[in-house]
């Protein structure tokens with residue numbers, strides 16, 4: 001199970017079957033290059049593998065200037 | 066994915082540049098993109114005093130950091146719009162960032178000038194963002210001129226610039242097309258304006274600001290739903306997915322081949338405002354008219370550096386100016 005925290009919304013969900021960042025982006029309706037994927041303060045590229053229990057921040061790249 | 070430069074684990078993948086970078090090399094990439102923008106367009110030199118317009122957002126704060134890193138003489142100006150919730154957060158983020166990085170900062174408060182955006186919004190019929198934008202541009206320019214800055218730098222990124230370009234093209238707005246670009250030269254009453262981040266996308270500045278530890282505002286402006294160009298941004302983002310690098314090519318192509326054809330058109334001859342002396346196409350400028358409408362007292366009309374509304378923060382903390 002992967003826990004995803006959405007920013008700026010402040011909501012969260014759990015994803016049962018998700019093993020890469022790319023899958024996480026697809027399952028949450030995002031595209032690479034439109035959101036930052038952060039695990040333990042580290043930025044992840046789409047090819048990175050996720051492990052059950054991971055806690056991920058998904059920060060949408062908006063136009064907040 | 067490995068860093069294109071040093072083969073360490075990559076943190077940022079950039080298909081637009083056929084690259085991926087580790088955090089250190091990504092910072093270097095951002096520096097180089099800004100250096101190139103400044104160099105290609107002769108934006109500023111080490112002789113210039115650069116005022117950076119700081120909204121408290123990721124782009125303007127990243128820009129201040131980059132310019133300082135590159136050795137330019139900079140100071141920041143933050144305009145406190147007096148919007149409950151949003152303005153105090155934006156101001157706190159700006160103040161703490163500047164004090165952390167040793168960037169001299171001035172804060173100009175709109176409320177004491179009779180231009181708090183909540184009251185303005187209640188009184189005017191135009192969209193608030195257009196009035197707010199006009200007011201900010203006016204005070205950034207006035208502040209720069211009145212305080213001996215030679216250049217005003219803003220944090221517009223590639224997505225801001227390309228979405229605006231597409232919108233202007235779809236309307237064939239020749240006056241705006243003539244003026245669009247990363248540099249607007251100084252003219253009487255206008256300081257030179259530069260956009261050193263124009264080669265960096267919003268995704269790139271978001272990654273940069275994350276790596277710099279810039280806090281993201283938890284309270285965005287409540288009026289921002291009406292902000293401009295989101296449709297064009299989305300269209301260009303879809304295009305970029307299919308054709309990586311297209312946005313930058315589109316913009317650079319316009320600068321190289323397109324802009325010159327609009328340059329001579331659509332210029333309204335400028336005169337100077339009878340109240341404040343700022344350039345305007347009418348007798349009294351938009352901001353002076355707004356202040357009159359808001360019933361702002363006449364004697365503060367030009368007193369933008371009055372001690373009641375201007376605070377400067379020195380590197381070590383905060384101190385009242387004069």
Ligand code: SF4
Pocket residue numbers: 146182193194195197198286287288289290292
């Ligand atoms: S969203 Fe509109 S009103 Fe709010 S700060 Fe931006 S320009 Fe001003």
Ligand SMILES: [Zn+2]
Pocket residue numbers: 068069070071072073086087088089090091
């Ligand atoms: Zn590297």
Ligand SMILES: [Zn+2]
Pocket residue numbers: 338339340341342343349350351352353354
């Ligand atoms: Zn005026």
